[in-house]
Amino acid sequence: MAEANLQVQLARQPEGVPKVTDFQVIKAERPTPGAGQFLLRNIYLSLDPYQRGAIAGRHMGHVRLNPGDVIYGRCLGEVIESKHPDYRVGDHVLTESGWQQFFVSDGTKARKIKADAPLSAYLGALGxxxxxxxxxxxxxxxxxxxxxxxxxxxxxxxxxxxxxxxxxxxxxxxxxxxxxxxxxxxxxxxxxxxxxxxxxxxxxxxxxxxxxxxxxxxxxxxxxxxxxxxxxxxxxxxxxxxxxxxxxxxxxxxxxxxxxxxxxxxxxxxxxxxxxDYEEQYGAFTKVAAQMLRDGKLAIHEDRIEGLEFAPQLFVKLMKGDNVGKAIVVIGPEKL
Ligand SMILES: NC(=O)c1ccc[n+]([C@@H]2O[C@H](COP(=O)([O-])OP(=O)(O)OC[C@H]3O[C@@H](n4cnc5c(N)ncnc54)[C@H](OP(=O)(O)O)[C@@H]3O)[C@@H](O)[C@H]2O)c1
Structure with a gap:
């Protein structure tokens, strides 16, 4: 049997503040990369307020989700298999993979990270x-x-x-x-x-x-x-x-x-x-911000939850304004 890929999908469109029951956690089949693609094992998922509007189709560039669609979201993952010339096993990459454990990318909207600060910071203060x-x-x-x-x-x-x-x-x-x-x-x-x-x-x-x-x-x-x-x-x-x-x-x-x-x-x-509008300046920005972080001039604080299956709980907390710091879901360990 093929290996599983844990996903969080939409169960129903939220009315007002989202509820945990608006989401469903399922085991899909783990994808395999084709020519010009690479497979990511996601480590951290970023929960952000824009995802509320994106789910409803009210946020720029996002179509309204239907039940069964994977929830929008940015993840930081590690390449575990590659048939892409620019990505090697072990590279750390940011993608718009959605709320799931594994993701196949052809490099579109992907950003390789030179991890010279704590990895999860690339979804928050350095992201x-x-x-x-x-x-x-x-x-x-x-x-x-x-x-x-x-x-x-x-x-x-x-x-x-x-x-x-x-x-x-x-x-x-x-x-x-x-x-x-x-x-x-x-x-x-x-x-x-x-x-x-x-x-x-x-x-x-x-x-x-x-x-x-x-x-x-x-x-x-x-x-x-x-x-x-x-x-x-x-x-x-x-x-x-x-x-x-x-x-x-x-x-x-x-x-x-x-x-x-x-x-x-x-x-x-x-x-x-x-x-x-500022995407092109991301490289220059992270270089400066990562240095500030290493020098102790930029502090970060995270509100973490362990396990992708608990992402809906943390998202509801964020949407109620009860999060204290950057909302991060730990999907897997940094090193296997
Ligand atoms: N324009 C852009 O390109 C852009 C890009 C990224 C983010 N943003 C926006 O920037 C803002 C901050 O983002 P963030 O990632 O740093 O989020 P965040 O501060 O971690 O979370 C949102 C915060 O909004 C506050 N809030 C105030 N009134 C609220 C209400 N009625 N219901 C729920 N929360 C309420 C809550 O904190 P308090 O209760 O402490 O106020 C909550 O913790 C968000 O509005 C986000 O959409 C805009």
């Missing part, structure tokens, strides 16, 4: 979330020495990396996160100057106290009412990086509007960010 943070800080928000930089979802991989990059540029960095545990992590491990728990009733007063000179750059990962509340504390000509809309991912009704009047009155510079 797509890190590149997003870098683009938002270096290319769009551009905080200057002494300016106040605020970032929401500050304990996640995008927010935590953005704050650390802004701090390295000399900004005063204030995070916004959901809960005291996350806020402690943001200050103690990621080195932010302050962090405000938006679940506290007086959080906007706390933000004001932490940003005495107003806010010059806001890196927004959440949208919704928080965007309006933070904008109220920005100074004229502030830059707002529109990166994510975590508060809206699971909505079943209409999108919540914004107070456009205050953007006009404050002459706010709004920058929409799409990480795919």
């Amino acid at each position: 797509m979330p890190g590149l997003t943070a870098w683009a938002g800080v270096e290319k769009l928000g551009s905080p200057r020495i002494g300016e106040t930089f605020v970032v929401s979802a500050a304990a996640g991989p995008v927010g935590a990396t953005a704050g650390q990059l802004a701090k390295a540029k000399g900004a005063r960095v204030v995070g916004i996160a959901g809960g005291d545990e996350k806020c402690r992590l943001v200050v103690d491990k990621f080195g932010f100057d302050a962090c405000v728990n938006y679940k506290a009733e007086n959080w906007t007063d706390q933000l004001k106290a932490a940003c005495r000179n107003g806010i010059q750059v806001y890196f927004d990962n959440v949208a919704g009412p928080m965007l309006d509340a933070v904008t109220a504390q920005t100074t004229p000509y502030a830059r707002i990086v529109l990166c994510g809309f975590a508060s809206q991912h699971n909505r079943t009704d209409a999108w919540v509007g914004h107070n456009v009047g205050q953007f006009v009155g404050k002459r706010t510079q709004l920058h929409g960010l799409v990480v795919y």
Whole structure:
């Protein structure tokens, strides 16, 4: 009998916040590579908020999944068999393989990793979330020495990396996160100057106290009412990086509007960010970020679960905003 390939498939389209029962874990047949292809044994799966929209066909470049389809996702794997001239057994490769143990690739959308930092970091601070943070800080928000930089979802991989990059540029960095545990992590491990728990009733007063000179750059990962509340504390000509809309991912009704009047009155510079625009700079970015990580200047924190069959549990946690750090599923050992 052929060897098995554990997969997580869609059982039914989620309504609102996904449930574990929206997914099904099955054993498919392990694929074999043909000419010009290689076989990957996946080690780590990255769980990311965009997957919620991708499953529903609301995220750019992703068609709506049907029951029985493998869930979208990026994995870091090891080549275990190759009939491709550019990939050798033992190479570490990032692919859009979906939530499964084994994957055959012809190199399309694959990226070989020169693993000079912890492997799983290439799915977080050194991966797509890190590149997003870098683009938002270096290319769009551009905080200057002494300016106040605020970032929401500050304990996640995008927010935590953005704050650390802004701090390295000399900004005063204030995070916004959901809960005291996350806020402690943001200050103690990621080195932010302050962090405000938006679940506290007086959080906007706390933000004001932490940003005495107003806010010059806001890196927004959440949208919704928080965007309006933070904008109220920005100074004229502030830059707002529109990166994510975590508060809206699971909505079943209409999108919540914004107070456009205050953007006009404050002459706010709004920058929409799409990480795919910066793919060509990934190599240069990871080189710098991996060095920062090795030098102890970039901290990472992961929320891990062991076993692909438990990926739905961690995804539900992420979609409820209960994850603390980068959501990573360990599919197999780094070395066999
Ligand atoms: N534009 C792009 O190209 C791009 C690329 C990558 C990521 N993103 C976006 O960047 C944001 C951060 O990504 P990440 O990977 O670092 O994720 P993450 O921070 O690990 O997870 C999302 C976080 O959103 C927060 N959140 C706020 N309101 C929420 C709500 N109503 N329901 C659920 N969660 C809520 C939660 O943290 P708190 O409760 O602590 O706030 C949750 O932990 C996401 O919105 C993502 O879609 C955009």
